[in-house]
Amino acid sequence: MRQGADVQPFTVHGESRNSRILITCDHATNRVPEAVNGGDLGIAAADMGRHIAFDVGAAGLATALADALEATAILSDFSRLVIDPNRGEDDPTLVMRLYDGTVIPANRHVDAAEVARRLNLLHRPYHAELARLAARRTDTVIVAVHSFTPRLNGRGLRPWHVGILHSHCDSRLSLALIARLRAEPDLVIGDNEPYDGHLPGDAIDRHALQTGRHNTLIEVRNDLIGTAEAQAAWAARLAPIIAGAVADIA
Template sequence: MPYVDVTLTGDAKMTTPAFQIYGEDRPGRWLVTCDHASNRVPPAINGGVLGIAPQDMARHIAWDPGAAGVSIALGAALDSPVICSDFSRLVIDPNRGEDDPTLVMRLYDGTIIPGNRYVDAAEIERRKELLYRPYHAALAQLAARRPDTVIVAIHSFTPCLRGRAPRPWHIGILHSHLDTRLSLPLIARLQQEPDLCVGDNQPYNGHLPGDAIDRHALVPGRHNTLIELRNDLIATPADQVAWAARLAPILTEVLAGLA
C-alpha cells in the first residue's frame, strides 16, 4: 500500500489533484481552510510513493490527522465554504512560502523521506505548478468572493514529538503579531471553558513569512485565526463533528464582538 487512503467524502463541488472544495456557494462570511488535509501522494510524484512505510504516512509528518473532518463539519456549521488540500505535506507543504527551505522536507520528526532525498530546484518547481499553486489560486478565489471574508485555518498537532515533552494543550490558537484582532479574543473566550487547556501560539509560533495565513489574510488585511487541535482528541468522525459543533458558536460569538 503506497499511502494511507484518506479520500475525503461529502458534498465536494470541485475535485483536482490539488484540492477539494465543500459548500462553494454557501453564503457565510467564514472561509475554512485545511492546508494539511490529506496524506495522498499523487501518481505524478515519484510514482505515488515517497519510500516510507504506510504507518509513517499515517503519522502527523504526512498530514494533520482529523483536521479535514473538523474543517468540513465546521464549514457546514458556519454555512461557509471549505477548502482542503489533497496532497501530503511531504510532497510539498502548502503552509510554507515558496522560498521556505522546509517547503519539501527530507527529514521530519526522525523519519527520512527517501522520495525527497534527491529533489532539486526543477522538481520543486514542478510540484509547485502541479499542486501548490493550484491550491493557493483556489483559496485566493474563495477568499475574494466577498469583501469581509474571515479565514479560519484548521490544523492538528501530535501529543508528543519524538524525544520531546508531552504537549498538554487541547487546543492552540496561533496568530501573527501583525494581526491579533480575532485570535486574542478567541483565546480569552476559550480560556473560559473549564475543561480546556488552551495554548497561545502553542505548540508553534503563529507566523511564518509567506505561509497561508500570511498570504491570504495578513497581506490583504482579512480577519483570521489558526486553530490547532491535538490529534488524539479528533481521532474519530464523531470527535471531529463534536469539536466543530463546539467551535462554531464560539467563533461566531467572538467575531460578533469585534468592533
C-alpha cells in the same frame, strides 16, 4: 478540478454558501499523486498515517465546522511531504527531507526543477483557488484548521487541547477567540502554542495578513479528533465560539 490523471490539488466543500467565514485546511490528506514518484514517497505506511504526512483529523473537523457555520471550506488534496502548502515558495522546509525522525527517500535528491514542477502541479493551484474563494466577499474571515501531535521528537507531552496561533501583525480575532475558549473550564488553551503563529509566506500571511483580512489558526490536539464522531463533537463545540469571536471583532 483536475489537471491530469490523479492530480487534484484541492477539494472545496460547501462552495455555494455565503458566510464571511472561509475555513481552510492546508494539511488535509496524506495522498501522494501518481505524478510524484509513482504515488509513493518511499516511507512506511505507518509513517504516512502520522502527523508528518498530514494533520490527523483536521479534514473531518474542517468540514464539520464548515457545516456547523454554514461556511465554505477548502482542503488540500496532497500530502505535506509532497510539498507543503503552508509554506512560502522560498521556504527551506517547502519539501521536507527529514521530519520527526523519518527520512523521506523520494525527497532526498529533489532538485529545483522538481520543486518547481510540484509547485505548478499542486501548491500554486491550491493557493489560486484559496485566493478566489477569499475574494468572493470583501469581509472574508479566514479560519485555518490544523492539528498537532501530542508529542514531537520524543519530547514531553503537550498539555493543550487547542492552540490558537496568530501573528503580531494582526491578533484581533485570535485574542477574541482565546478569551472565549479560556472561559471553558475544562480546556487548556495555548496562545501561540505549540508553535509561534507568525511564519512569513505561509497561508495566513499570504491570504490574510497581506490582504488585511481577519484571521486565526486553530490547532486541535490530534488524539482528540481521531474519529468522525469526535470531529463532529469538537466542531459543534467550536462553531459557536468561533462565531462569537468573529462578532466580537466585527
